Amino acid sequence: MVKNALFAGIGPALVDYIYVIDNYPKRGGQAVIKSSYKMAGGACANVIYGLSKLGIKCRFYSTIGKDEDANFFIKSMENVDLRLFITHEKTGKVFVYVDKDGERTFFVHPNASEVLNIEICEEEYKEIDYFYLDPFPSKNSLDLHLKVAKNAKRFDKFVILNPGYPYVSLGFKRLSRLLKFTDLVIISRDEFKSLEANEDDFLKFVDILVITLGKDGSKAVTKDREYYQPAFNVKVVDTTGAGDAFAVGFLYGFINNLSLDLCLRLGNFIASYNIQYYGARNYPDKDLIKEILKKEQKHKTI
Numbered sequence: 628m629v630k631n632a633l634f635a636g637i638g639p640a641l642v643d644y645i646y647v648i649d650n651y652p653k654r655g656g657q658a659v660i661k662s663s664y665k666m667a668g669g670a671c672a673n674v675i676y677g678l679s680k681l682g683i684k685c686r687f688y689s690t691i692g693k694d695e696d697a698n699f700f701i702k703s704m705e706n707v708d709l710r711l712f713i714t715h716e717k718t719g720k721v722f723v724y725v726d727k728d729g730e731r732t733f734f735v736h737p738n739a740s741e742v743l744n745i746e747i748c749e750e751e752y753k754e755i756d757y758f759y760l761d762p763f764p765s766k767n768s769l770d771l772h773l774k775v776a777k778n779a780k781r782f783d784k785f786v787i788l789n790p791g792y793p794y795v796s797l798g799f800k801r802l803s804r805l806l807k808f809t810d811l812v813i814i815s816r817d818e819f820k821s822l823e824a825n826e827d828d829f830l831k832f833v834d835i836l837v838i839t840l841g842k843d844g845s846k847a848v849t850k851d852r853e854y855y856q857p858a859f860n861v862k863v864v865d866t867t868g869a870g871d872a873f874a875v876g877f878l879y880g881f882i883n884n885l886s887l888d889l890c891l892r893l894g895n896f897i898a899s900y901n902i903q904y905y906g907a908r909n910y911p912d913k914d915l916i917k918e919i920l921k922k923e924q925k926h927k928t929i
Contacts, residue, residue, distance in 0.1 A: 635687070635755040641700075642666070644664075664905055670761045680706075687709055688710045689711055692714075692715050692739045697718045710745075722734040731865065743763055757882065760805075787813070790805075795821055803832060811834065844895055845877075855891070857895070
């Protein structure tokens with residue numbers, strides 16, 4: 628770990644409006660909302676929030692509005708160095724519907740997260756050690772992240788990409804433009820399959836490819852070998868933010884120079900912890916993570 632490492636995220640600042648239903652209705656039908664919640668969100672913001680909670684020094688770059696949701700989001704990101712640019716009257720919103728099996732469906736209202744007037748100066752690039760990129764709901768998102776990644780590599784910084792559905796939908800050829808300046812990719816199995824690319828295609832560009840496998844766990848692939856860790860068996864309440872929670876655990880281990888097996892294990896643990904509650908930011912505290920690490924190392928499960 629770089630001493631006093633600074634981890635920066637560049638992604639959307641969003642507020643989630645979560646609605647719990649039994650089942651999705653047929654088109655034109657009706658469903659009853661059993662309960663609702665309002666929580667700060669945005670995949671990149673969730674990861675930054677989680678890492679900061681575990682004691683990692685974090686910074687977050689995004690665009691935001693002037694409304695009450697902006698205040699709500701800012702208050703949620705305590706202990707994070709926020710670099711927010713007001714580009715719209717309203718902050719980005721996501722309407723999330725969660726069924727009785729914990730499966731969720733998203734409806735995104737981009738607002739400020741679609742207008743990407745973000746500036747990062749040369750001194751800031753020098754300060755940051757890790758860059759985490761996650762798509763904005765904007766047609767300009769890839770261009771912004773290309774600019775950031777290219778500049779980060781100019782200063783020999785480590786670049787992490789979670790392409791998500793927005794970048795996966797562009798196809799592997801367009802995505803590879805960004806992969807050229809990326810060191811580590813975290814992607815879900817479904818997203819990986821939809822690209823119709825293989826692991827070697829990714830490893831032509833990146834050093835580590837991490838694939839989350841849902842209830843089957845997760846794996847990491849390098850040019851030398853493959854690593855796998857099974858999932859934890861828990862009751863699923865809401866899968867919103869499961870991938871972000873995994874990224875928090877994996878990256879916490881990675882930043883602290885733990886083995887890839889243990890990074891996967893931590894990712895799986897925090898993801899399993901998160902999906903037992905509604906919302907995307909249900910993370911264990913640092914003491915529990917330290918306790919888990921002690922048990923893993925004591926019993927040599929890794």
